[in-house]
Amino acid sequence: MKGPLLEKLEAxxxxLQLLKKLVTAVPGERINRNNISKQANAIADMWVEEMRSPxxxxxxxxAALIEKTAEDMKRLHVLSRPNNLKSSYLAVIDRTLKKFEDKFVLPIKQSATEVESIFDLQKLVPSLANPDESEYLKEAIECAEQGHRRAAIVLGWCAAIDKVQQKILRLGLDKFNATSRKLKAQTAGKxxxxxxxxxxxxxxxxxxxFDTDLIVILEGLELLDGNEAERMETCFQYRNHSAHPGAAPIEEPNVVAxxxxxxxxxxxxxxLNS
Known part of the structure; x- marks a missing residue:
């Protein structure tokens, strides 16, 4: 999904840049040129038909970015009709192009690597900056590829918890201890x-x-939000189901998730990487 979507964003x-060039070149205050009208309408259609949903x-x-851009594209569609102000065109174009990379491109580039099957898991390894983590995760994934799903999950969990512990050490154990005291002192709320x-x-x-206590402290430190903490608790349950005999199956979708x-x-x- 990332590659094709980034290509569409670039297009x-x-x-938009071409439209701005065409509009800027027109003398006077109003736009009445057919080529500009077609270009504006095509861009608005591109947003609706190809861009918004993905x-x-x-x-x-x-959501706020999507809604704001949708409003601007709707406005651009209206502007594609004859005899609209040049300044109105430029205002819409400039708003959309402003910090374009930061708004649209970087969040996609920085998002998690897509994984749909066990054989996609190797995509995760090059994404890690730490070579030791990469080697450990690679070994875990090789277990999964050989059908040793439970072993893979146990190894993967160990890699995640080691990452957490290393971050806590960098923050300082005093801060970890202080956060536990702060949470204990709360008399209301979560x-x-x-x-x-x-x-x-x-x-x-x-x-x-305990690993579950580490997750709580991570949330208290604001290194994880509530949803992320809940997902990590689910991952911990997968780890427990994998490490201890039981009837609960560990299938490919469980491993991928x-x-x-x-x-x-x-x-x-x-x-956790800073």
């Missing part, structure tokens, strides 16, 4: 029943903290 931008539903760009307080001083001690989530929420999360 969309170039058409940007909104697949790339999941912010954490009102949280009754744990930590005083860890070394990595070895940090490694004794697990690795997609730990990659996007932890391994490639900018907040």
């Amino acid at each position: 969309f931008k170039k058409e 940007l909104e539903h697949k790339a999941k760009l912010p 954490y009102k029943r949280w009754n744990k307080e930590f005083a860890v001083t070394t990595l070895a001690e940090l490694q004794t903290i 697990f690795f997609s989530d730990i990659s996007a929420i932890v391994l490639q999360n900018p907040k």
